[in-house]
Amino acid sequence: MLAIACVSTGCGEPEGETATKTSEVVTPAPSTSVNPDAELWDPCHLPDSAISATGLDPKTEVPDVAGVDFDGWQVCTWQSNAEWYSLGVLSGTPTLQAVRARDDFVGITDYSIGTRAGVQFLDAGDDKGLNCSIAVEIPQGTVMFYLTTRYSIGKQGDPCTEVRQHADALGPYLP
Template sequence: MDFGHRRLGERMTSRGSKLRGIALVVGVGLVLAGCEKTTDGAPTGTGASSASSSAKPSGSKDPDAAIWDPCTALPDDALRADELNPDTRTKDIARFDPTGWKVCAWRSTAKWYDLGIYSGEPTLQQVRQRQDLESVVPLTVGGHPALRFLFADDAEKRLDCGVAVEVPQGKAAGTVAFLVTTRYSIGKLGDPCDQATRHANDFAKYLPGGGN
């Protein structure tokens, strides 16, 4: 699976509309899409999954039930304390059915960036092997192995930055990625990598397996 348009809160530009990826899931050509409009300053998804793609047979088990869900796991008080606006919560920012992932995003109270949290099954090693990432740096987040990265098409301007953290997703290893994206309409008013690292560390105690 590839992360797609990572702009969460405003109309995509030609740079932002390029497809990017962090991890591959075999057999799934799924592309997450950013938002093309905002409502009262909050990120708004461009489209929802069709009923046919998201519907599950009656009585069937949810295959994604074991995946940690950032939308429900992070309390509003914790979001506010970490300078995020809980009222801007946007769930499953996707143009297609995001099978294998749970996604949530918020606007920062500083308003110059959005934070998207992508929780899924790809391993940290798969993230490390991505060819569209640069300046990949190993970290430890709450006792979990982690990687900080830039996107190859953004390595010079450094408008966006992510931190992927290895966590248990059910019985298997997976990752939770914290992705900070600068809003074009405001511009960069800080270091996106500092913000991504800060959010990852601050929310580590809510991740699967907890945090030190």
């Protein structure tokens, strides 16, 4: 775009010299790069009223993961009003079967949200039971609800009970 602006305005032209202006219109070529995330449902578009109704603070919304965009995923995170945990909602293309097949997830049990097939699972390395997740099918792949205990405060309840409450309440807003 900068090159187009320079061609049309004559930037970079030495003083005292005149450039020959042309009426040629330069049209940029279409981008050949594809943004794999553009087609994914963005959990940051969940209504603030729905987020608030589940016990999360909409003012704490953080897109991505710690400010990092992961290819193939749309992510949004909120802190709970109880303050001891955060909930991340991730939208990605992996199938529910692919989630079941991961060896870094353990304790996988069936869990449905409304009519959507899903699973509840734990992180394999989480010996203290600080985190719990639910994944459900959507047309583009899966949505994961990932509850993480805030280490600075510590676990003050059952992460799986909390993540089920949030997933059930936000389920009607999924695509």
